[in-house]
Amino acid sequence: MSTPRIVVTGIGASSPIGATAPESWTALLEGVSGARTLEHDWVSKYELPVTFAAEALARPDTVLERPEAKRLDPASQFALVAAREAWADAGTPDVAPERLGVDFATGIGGVWTLLDAWDTLREKGPRRVMPMTVPMLMPNAAAAAVSMHLGARAYARTVASACASSTEAIVNALEHLRLGLADVVIAGGTESAIHPITVASFASMQALSRRNDDPSHASRPYSVDRDGFVMGEGAAALVLETEEHALARGATIYAVVAGGGVTADSYHITAPEPEGLGASRAVRLALEQAGASVDDVTHINAHATSTPTGDIAEYRALLSVFGDRIHDIPVSATKGSTGHLLGGTGALEAIFTILALRDRQAPPTINLTTQDPDIPLRISGEPIALGDGPQLAISNSFGFGGHNAVVAFASA
Template identity: 75%
Template sequence: MSKSIVVTGIGATSALGGTAPENWQNLLAGVSGARTLTHDWVAKYDLPVTFAAEAVVRPEDVLPRPVAKRLDPSSQFALIAAMEAWADAGEPEVDPDRLGVDFATGIGGVWTLLDAWDTLREKGARRVMPMSVPMLMPNSAAGNLSLHFGARAFARTVASACASSVESIASAYDHLQQGLADVVIAGGTESAIHPITVASFASMHALSRRNDSPETASRPFSADRDGFVMGEGAAALVLETEEHAIARGAKIYARLVGTAVTADAHHITANDPEGTGAARAMRQALAQAGRDASEVTHINAHATSTPVGDPAEYAALKSVFGDRVHEIPTSATKASTGHLLGGTGAIESVFTILAIRDRVAPPTINLVDQDPAIPVKASSQPQQLGDGAQLAICNSFGFGGHNAVAAFASYDG
């Protein structure tokens, strides 16, 4: 018999704020997190893109110095988001052997890796920090969360580019269904606003080049979109079986009712233009939930604001929902947060959960001239979802042809 899986805690830190409530408030208010970068390396390397959506609350201002210095920024953000989610869940009393961690990243400790390389070249091997490898490992965030919370059931990492953190949420769902844990801390993190990644994404023409207007650069669904804006941060969910949550008197945000992961097998960076794999993931997530596409009331789209990505996602949505896709309130929240890469699906899952809790779809900012080839029901203002039961999907797609979808439903006790 399938277990009911519920969300009892959330945490988030990004360019919109240092906590989940701050992120949600600023998202609904239409705030943009994109800003001109002030680092000297922008001019030093003559980068063609000079802006990004950096997290507004810096980890060193939150974490004790001895803790922060042992962690790459990606793991620092992960710990901050997870601590918030854990406190929000009421710090559950759970057997350590029944507490698991499913936490993702797309790139991992890129700052640690490249700083260590600079140290090696400039100062020699003896000056490379002994903690470099534990800090740069992609599984560092999951491992450190396991250490911090005493989670001994498992500590697992998914690295599937921009689909990573929804894949980790899917893994958490499976692990709870399989009875491997009673509580799981799930989510994703990224801190990769670094000259090498900015230069590389710019070289492949994936980034917007609106250096003169960072706040309006990310324009999902717009006719004049020209690429995404790099973001950073992390988000975390505390997931547990409903039985366990009720037994401890936990507040419950929503149900995680279904997940799915598929692959395009089309191209290493480009989406399948027909959206076949993405559509299959949406259908599978709804099938696992035992729900029909006609019940979906909200969509948090992947919508990166790239010329080829947005139409491919629309093709997938049209395949699943038919003409009804034009009636479902849809949000593209990367316009506000920037693209958190491996952390993006986690923060968008938080937004999806809060959307169905508050019965409001967040705005898609910078949507002035919507592309007529992508006629989803998006708005530059919040859209009301109505008072009835809510069912929402959160889409994440990544380089490598990865597709991941999570379906959340309002909690009715």
């Protein structure tokens, strides 16, 4: 029995640079930054050392109807907004509920619901804690909301592997479709964790940029003066289906999901393995599953968070896989524009990778003033043309705990 080809037929996103996937892509190509000073009283109340982040451009509770929004944590709200867009973009596939699955991820889940409930308990007592608190804060709430909205009954699964979460969800969806567990899967990830406790925590571990006076230039992957990542939020969703199912219904195909790789560093809870050994294995697995060689890769969307240690470890991983050819492949570090959406970042970057293949241009990496000489990748502040012929790109995501996930896409 031959392995079915899996294709992408719909995309949706709510990001710091766009309310939809097309808006986000246009802003990315234009070099827009989503990082802004936070206009919340809790920034000064708690004297936070970092006063900016990349909040989503469109608030999800202004998009959803009030009755449904109030029963969902912001993370699940973002997920539902992105999933609806992707589903509509795919042409609202006619698929039996038992053949429709959901693979939706998050890194943290309903942190706002959890901590708001704790404040309510302390200040007003247990009777005032909302009865929907647990269903709203649980990490699988986003997957549940998407599955119930679309009537997906094949399965609704959640992976939580920090910043690798939604790339891993896409790899899982690929495997589930190849196994025949569904004909159509909506996959992606979400995060809404720009909260005083997370900002304080990431700042305490020296992970965040401190450029409070210049937020739009704070996320600067590969720059010699990079000083940490910028927190982002939002969600992205992709509709994946077997090529047979897509062609039978006359769907527009964005790209082929060619392969995926998931590995673990087993090294440190926050730091990447210095030589990128786990990351390089994930890249090799994705290419092997795609039946591709390193010479086939024409574009890379890098994890590239703008941290001093993370960026160099990823470069070493790529160098070990591609050798000197890595210096000729157009690489994009799109977190320079969007910030880091944590569990939602991989799905958003997967969409950017797919659109790069469609439009045959690698998006720019902004804020790169002086490139780190130890990371001599082919980076540009302007879009780079990818040329003619077949295209194959990979998108990398790595997370706390040593989680590595890579997905490979081929042009349709």
